[in-house]
Amino acid sequence: METRKTTQKSIRSEIDRNIKENGYTLSKLSELSGVNPGHLSEILNSNPPRAITIGQLDTLAKVFKKAPGWLYELYPEECIAEEKISRPRLIPYLVRCAEIGRQDCIDVVVSRLLENPKNVSILFTVAEQLFQTGGKAMSVPFYQLVIETEKDSHSDHFLISQYRLFRALQGTSPEDNWKAVTRFEPYRNRLSEHHQLGALLHLANACYMLQKWKDVEKYADELRTLAIAVYQDQLSKKESGKMDEMLHTERHLVVYYGQSSLLKGVALTMQEQYEEAEKHVIEYTDLTWFELLDEIGHKEVKKFNIWGRANLYGLNLKKGNVSILSEYVAFLKEHPNEILPGMLTIIEAANKHNFCIDELLHRYSANLSSFHDHQNPINLSQNFHFWDQKTEYEFRKGNTSQAIDQLLMCLDLSDKMTYHQGFKRCVTKFWKHLPHATNEQKDRYEAILEGRV
Structure with a gap:
C-alpha cells in the first residue's frame, strides 16, 4: 500500500x-x-x-x-x-502503450498480470481492441501471449487468438503466409460457426494467393458444406420465429456460399478442368433464389452475377472459343473493374491458342499501366501474372526487346512481393534470352538483384 x-x-x-x-x-x-x-x-x-x-x-x-x-x-x-x-483503466492503457510503442511499460504490466493466469482475458481484450481498430500487427504479441498462457486449447480465447493471429499474418511473404495457414489449419473446425465461416474463406483466399489449387478446393468444399448447413438452420429459425437466435457473421451469409463456388471454380479452372469449373461458375452467377437477403445481400448477389458472367466468358476463351472475344470485350467496357482479371484471362487464352490481341492491348494500355497503383495482395498477384503472360506474348510475337523490358518489370514486382517462385521464373527467363538483352537491360537486371531499385 x-x-x-x-x-x-x-x-x-x-x-x-x-x-x-x-x-x-x-x-x-x-x-x-x-x-x-x-x-x-x-x-x-x-x-x-x-x-x-x-x-x-x-x-x-x-x-x-x-x-x-x-x-x-x-x-x-x-x-x-x-x-x-481495474480493467476499465488497464485495457485502454495497454492499447495506448501498443499504439505508441511503449513496450517497456507493456512488459512490466504483463509480468504482473501473468502472476495469475486468469488475467489472460485482459490480454485477449487488448488484442481484440487493437485488431478491430486496424492495429493487426500490434495485436500479434498479445494474441501470442494468450496462446502461450491459455492451457485449454478448446477455449474461445485460445481458438479466436489462433484465428486472429492467422489473419494478422496475412499479406506478408508467401512463405510466411503458408506458415500461417499450416499453423492455424488444425484449429479451424473448433471455432464457432460464425468465426468458422470467415476462417474457411480466409484459408481458401490465402491458398489462392499461393496458387495451391488443391488446398483451395478443400477449403472451398468445407466452406460450402458449412454455409449450406448454417443457411438451412437460419431458415428454420426464421420460420419458427426465433429471430433473436439468427447468426451474425462478418460478411453476409450469401457471400460465404457464393465464394465457396467461386473459389472452387477458380481452382478447377487453374487445373484446366474447364467443364467441371463451369458447373460451379453457373451456380454462383444466379443467387437470386437465396432467401434471407437484405439490401447488402442483394448487392452481393449482383456482384456474383458480374463475376460469374466474366468467368463464363473466360472459360469459353480458355477452351478455344475465340468467337466470343468481342462479346467479352463489350462486357469489360460495361464493367471496367473487371478489366485487369479479364485481360489476364484473355492474354492467357491468346498464348494458349495462338491468337492476336494487339489492338486490344493498345486499347487498354492506359488501364493496364494504372494497375501498378493497386496494392492489395490479390491485385498485385493478378498484376504480376498479367505482365508475366504479356512477356510470353511479346516473345511469341518476336518483340524481344519489349518482352525483356516487361520481364524486368515482372522481376522487380516479384521481388517487391517477395514472390520467390515468380522471381526464380523471371531469372530463368532472363538468362534464356540474355544474348538478346541490351547493356541497359543487363544493368537493370543487376540493379534489381542487388536491391538498387
Missing part, C-alpha cells in the same frame, strides 16, 4: 509541478484540457485521490507540450493495487 501512495504522489507531483511552471490555475487547466474541473481537483487533491484515466493523462501531456507516453511508466499503479485490477 505504501508503494502505491508513493507512485501516485510521483505522478501527481509531476502534474503539480507543470501546473506551477506554466502558471495555470485548475480552472485554466480545465479550460485548456477539457477535463472537468471537479475531476481535476479530485485527481490532485482528494484523499484518496481520484484515479486518472489514460485519456486524461494524454490530454494533460498535450497541454504541457510533453511527448506521447508522458508518465506512462508510473501509470500501472493507477490500474493495479495489491490484488485488485
Whole structure:
C-alpha cells in the first residue's frame, strides 16, 4: 500500500509541478484540457485521490507540450493495487502503450498480470481492441501471449487468438503466409460457426494467393458444406420465429456460399478442368433464389452475377472459343473493374491458342499501366501474372526487346512481393534470352538483384 501512495504522489507531483511552471490555475487547466474541473481537483487533491484515466493523462501531456507516453511508466499503479485490477483503466492503457510503442511499460504490466493466469482475458481484450481498430500487427504479441498462457486449447480465447493471429499474418511473404495457414489449419473446425465461416474463406483466399489449387478446393468444399448447413438452420429459425437466435457473421451469409463456388471454380479452372469449373461458375452467377437477403445481400448477389458472367466468358476463351472475344470485350467496357482479371484471362487464352490481341492491348494500355497503383495482395498477384503472360506474348510475337523490358518489370514486382517462385521464373527467363538483352537491360537486371531499385 505504501508503494502505491508513493507512485501516485510521483505522478501527481509531476502534474503539480507543470501546473506551477506554466502558471495555470485548475480552472485554466480545465479550460485548456477539457477535463472537468471537479475531476481535476479530485485527481490532485482528494484523499484518496481520484484515479486518472489514460485519456486524461494524454490530454494533460498535450497541454504541457510533453511527448506521447508522458508518465506512462508510473501509470500501472493507477490500474493495479495489491490484488485488485481495474480493467476499465488497464485495457485502454495497454492499447495506448501498443499504439505508441511503449513496450517497456507493456512488459512490466504483463509480468504482473501473468502472476495469475486468469488475467489472460485482459490480454485477449487488448488484442481484440487493437485488431478491430486496424492495429493487426500490434495485436500479434498479445494474441501470442494468450496462446502461450491459455492451457485449454478448446477455449474461445485460445481458438479466436489462433484465428486472429492467422489473419494478422496475412499479406506478408508467401512463405510466411503458408506458415500461417499450416499453423492455424488444425484449429479451424473448433471455432464457432460464425468465426468458422470467415476462417474457411480466409484459408481458401490465402491458398489462392499461393496458387495451391488443391488446398483451395478443400477449403472451398468445407466452406460450402458449412454455409449450406448454417443457411438451412437460419431458415428454420426464421420460420419458427426465433429471430433473436439468427447468426451474425462478418460478411453476409450469401457471400460465404457464393465464394465457396467461386473459389472452387477458380481452382478447377487453374487445373484446366474447364467443364467441371463451369458447373460451379453457373451456380454462383444466379443467387437470386437465396432467401434471407437484405439490401447488402442483394448487392452481393449482383456482384456474383458480374463475376460469374466474366468467368463464363473466360472459360469459353480458355477452351478455344475465340468467337466470343468481342462479346467479352463489350462486357469489360460495361464493367471496367473487371478489366485487369479479364485481360489476364484473355492474354492467357491468346498464348494458349495462338491468337492476336494487339489492338486490344493498345486499347487498354492506359488501364493496364494504372494497375501498378493497386496494392492489395490479390491485385498485385493478378498484376504480376498479367505482365508475366504479356512477356510470353511479346516473345511469341518476336518483340524481344519489349518482352525483356516487361520481364524486368515482372522481376522487380516479384521481388517487391517477395514472390520467390515468380522471381526464380523471371531469372530463368532472363538468362534464356540474355544474348538478346541490351547493356541497359543487363544493368537493370543487376540493379534489381542487388536491391538498387
